[in-house]
Amino acid sequence: MASRALVIVIMAWAFAEAFAGDPSPLQDFCVADLKSPVFVNGFVCKDPKLAVPEDFFFTGLDKPTNTHNRVGFNVTLVNAAMLPGLNTLGISIARLDYAPHGLNPPHTHPRATELLTVIEGSLYVGFVTSNPDNKLFAKILHKGDVFVFPEGLIHFQLNVGETYAVAIAGLSSQNPGVITIADAVFGSKPPISDDVLTKAFQVGKEIIEELEAPFK
Incomplete structure (x- = not known):
């Protein structure tokens, strides 16, 4: 009985996923x-x-x-x-x-x-x-x-x-x-912390500041 209930639950979930959107x-x-x-x-x-x-x-x-x-x-x-x-x-x-x-x-x-x-x-x-x-x-x-x-x-x-x-x-x-990658990363308001960007791009803070400059 328990296995039958489990099958019903799985089928219900599958149908719900199929009609989602x-x-x-x-x-x-x-x-x-x-x-x-x-x-x-x-x-x-x-x-x-x-x-x-x-x-x-x-x-x-x-x-x-x-x-x-x-x-x-x-x-x-x-x-x-x-x-x-x-x-x-x-x-x-x-x-x-x-x-x-x-x-x-x-x-x-x-x-x-x-x-x-x-x-x-x-x-x-x-x-x-x-x-x-x-x-x-x-x-x-x-x-x-x-x-x-x-x-x-x-x-x-x-x-x-x-x-x-x-x-x-x-x-x-x-x-x-539309999400333009450079605008979102270097031109966010407020700006993303330099600690995040320097580690993400593996570059120094001065390079991050240079990349951010055109978007300010």
């Missing part, structure tokens, strides 16, 4: 009410009867963005906050602009897999697997090429051409999030 939509759409004071995991739905075509429309991905910054890169992300009709649909899109030799620095998307398509130019792209292997998968992409970055893994893109480059990325979340 973001729920599927229970209606045709759930247009985000961006003005609602209610805080939920995502956005509150507005009354479907009040939905209009503009809730499902965004314009502007044809326009290049300013890449005159320290890394020569900029991104236009269209998520549920920008396109309310994306709410609960688990997807978003972005335009990525790269100056010559511009870099989208190593970063992660904690909630999304990214599918990158090169529209113009040539990009050196790659991602690194998790510990303990930390294996690099990298490739040079040209116009029309596609590369996927698995959810949560550190990845990057570098423009290896002499001209501007453009890519379009699809992401498997209405709000994929």
